[in-house]
């Protein structure tokens with residue numbers, strides 16, 4: 001029997017694409033809320049002895065996590081031997097240690113929660129900060145898809161004379177790899193973050209690159225302050241309009257509009273979080289990664 005893809009609400013497009021690529025059936029499920037806010041889950045597709053691949057990107061995770069865990073528990077109850085999760089955006093990576101006394105280490109708690117309900121995980125470029133791999137916090141097998149090759153391909157096909165710009169020293173390794181594959185030079189800026197929405201960047205000697213189009217690449221656009229400050233800085237240096245590329249476009253509040261208003265020439269993201277800016281498709285890489293889980297969880 002074909003494996004079943006169960007997409008949580010909001011993940012329909014990527015679920016259908018993955019089903020086609022993996023020759024799987026799109027399962028039928030109702031996931032909704034009762035008027036008082038409690039979650040309701042019903043899975044209509046027959047799951048007994050079938051591999052189940054749940055698809056749920058985890059931006060705005062607090063609203064999604066309980067329905068996701070209930071759906072996974074329901075699938076197990078209905079006889080699915082293994083439940084995998086494709087979560088193109090992995091949430092709760094930032095709080096990976098106690099920065100101030102009394103803080104919760106939420107990346108660990110979140111990983112424990114998911115690991116108790118699902119059997120394997122496929123995700124895209126988690127921002128690991130102070131961890132070296134997901135296996136430090138997830139007790140289940142996981143596979144990470146890297147967006148860099150697709151980002152480089154997009155730059156090669158869409159930007160003339162690019163200059164890649166990394167927003168901070170943490171991004172250097174990643175930006176260098178994207179630049180090399182895009183056959184373009186790169187610079188890395190100095191960034192200091194003073195608060196959630198208070199970011200300052202500096203770009204030493206950027207003026208020498210005025211004949212190139214700056215392409216700012218970052219793994220996450222959340223409040224977009226990093227990108228907004230960088231775009232403003234590059235504008236003051238009389239550079240061409242900046243192309244902004246984010247792997248994960250979260251765009252908290254009005255961040256997208258604010259970034260466009262700040263003067264970004266173009267804003268493009270990967271389709272890990274559904275958004276109008278999605279221009280780089282990672283579904284092929286995600287399907288490959290699910291296939292590669294093979295003996296560790298998924299068998300078609």
Ligand code: R5P
Pocket residue numbers: 127167170171196199218219220221222223224225226227
């Ligand atoms: C930071 O370590 C990340 O790579 C991004 O630069 C950061 O998450 C962007 O956040 P924001 O859009 O809120 O400036």
